[in-house]
Amino acid sequence: MPTSQIKLALLMQCAAGLHPGSWLHGGATRGAANSIEYYTAMAQLAERGLFDLFFIADTPAARTENLEAWSRYPLFMNSFEPMTLLAALAGLTRHIGLGGTASTSFTEPYNLARQFASLDHISHGRAAWNVVTSANAYVSLNFGLDALPPHAERYERAREHVAVTRALWDTYEDGAVQEDAGTGQYFDPAKFHVLDHRGKHFRLHGALNIARPPQGYPVTIQAGASDIGRDFAAEIAELVFGTATDLAEGVAFYADVKGRMAKFGRDPGEMKILPGLSVVVGRTRDEARHKHEAMQALMHPTVGRFFLSNDLEVDLSGLPLDEPIPPHLIPKEAQFHKAYFDQIVAAIRERNPTLRELFMSYERGKSTMLGSPSDIADTMQEWMEAGAADGFMVTFNQLPGDMAAFVELVVPELQRRGLYRRSYEPGHLRDRLGLRRPPNQYAGSAGSGSAKLP
Ligand SMILES: Cc1cc2nc3c(=O)[nH]c(=O)nc-3n(C[C@H](O)[C@H](O)[C@H](O)COP(=O)(O)O)c2cc1C
Secondary structure (H helix, E strand, O other): OHHHOOEEEEEEOOOOOOOOOHHHOOOOOOOHHHOHHHHHHHHHHHHHOOOOEEEEOOOOOOOOOOHHHHOOOOOOOOOOOHHHHHHHHHOOOOOOEEEEEEEOOOOOHHHHHHHHHHHHHHOOOOEEEEEEOOOOHHHHHHHOOOOOOOHHHHHHHHHHHHHHHHHHHOOEOOOOEEEEOOOOEEEOHHHEOOEEEEOOOOEEEEOOOOOOOOOOOOEEEEOOOOHHHHHHHHHHOOEEEEOOOOHHHHHHHHHHHHHOHHHHOOOHHHOEEEEEEEEEEOOOHHHHHHHHHHHHOOOOHHHHHHHHHHHHOOOOOOOOOOOOOOHHHOOOOOOOOHHHHHHHHHHHHHHOOOHHHHHHHOOOOOOEEEEOHHHHHHHHHHHHHOOOOOEEEEEOOOOOHHHHHHHHHHHHHHHHOOOOOOOOOOOOHHHHOOOOOOOOOOOOOOOOEOOOOO
16 A cells, blocks of 8 residues: 555755755765756656655745854755746656745735646646745844744634635636637636635635646645644644654654644544654665764854854853853753753753764754664654654755665665555655545535635
């Protein structure tokens, strides 16, 4: 059964890889961030590895402060606009899903529905939308706001946004565009539905000027971690990216989010949960460890210190690198990200590392899985069998090297165990993920629609 097999998504966040030092690595490609040839090679490599999804993370803003650190780690500082990039890749790949991030706080449903409907047609049913509410204050400054709206309000707008967007995708029923030379009608007006929506966040009277997407709706991705974010995922998401760093946490997250689906009238099978997994594979464990150490050595102290300062919520800029952080400087508790803060405090308590040792070993909200191909496959299998995962959102420190090693070494091992496909199944992205095609909410009804709102 394809649906019980491992689903794999590839996270593209920084062109050269997720590690801050990736662009300095000997295997990095100069100019990668602005090169369609580079992204094509990455998508085609992921397609060779039979990945389900090539996924582009995004935030519509560059940082404008702390440039001494950000200039050394250009995360989101120089990146393609996702929809433009994915439309280009649609023509250069054949099977892999194409996932893009777009914020419900900083887009209007009409533009977004058009863009994703277009991408779904252009890619022959391979589009997916990562629904984010944007959590960084600097984004709001680009859109006429002094600060982000409060968390709950962002999620309220997100729910309305998704409902309106889906209603727009349902403008045309399936098969409404008939191009019937006999009647002279290009489309059947009885299968065309005008939306009249007056909500708290959006007002719209209109209809989408593109036929229903091949998948009905592009696949909906979500990655909410908070209570309200998990509820939102349970209500609308078909793919969920998790952040568990150990198996017990993964099992709890999986049960919690799927357990919330019933109250929204959904079946747990309508969602696939993919925990994030950072993989460094070598032919042997030693080779994997050496790769990782070589990568860590490329992290500039300014970058390491900056991220640690952020997450420990204290200024570490004046401290010597090769001594432990004086205990009296460490705040008693977190004001912002408790999970990250607690992770660092626990590491200090357990090992009393120097500042340099601490930032060299700190991995925010994730743990890198190092090992041989069978080590990596063992862990994946364990998570699947324990009920923590339907697959994984895989991240690589360095591209293309780490992904090429994964495709060459881990994919055959998973296939040998019968856990992974040997070729792409026919159909659309949602068929390959084992997700049902959503019916058109207006099918069979005449006249105007009204977006189904929470
Ligand atoms: C794998 C993964 C990818 C994410 N990608 C993005 C992204 O591209 N853009 C973004 O603004 N947020 C992204 N997020 C953040 C989530 O959308 C969400 O805001 C975060 O998990 C916090 O959840 P909460 O909003 O429920 O508190 C991502 C989260 C995860 C786990």
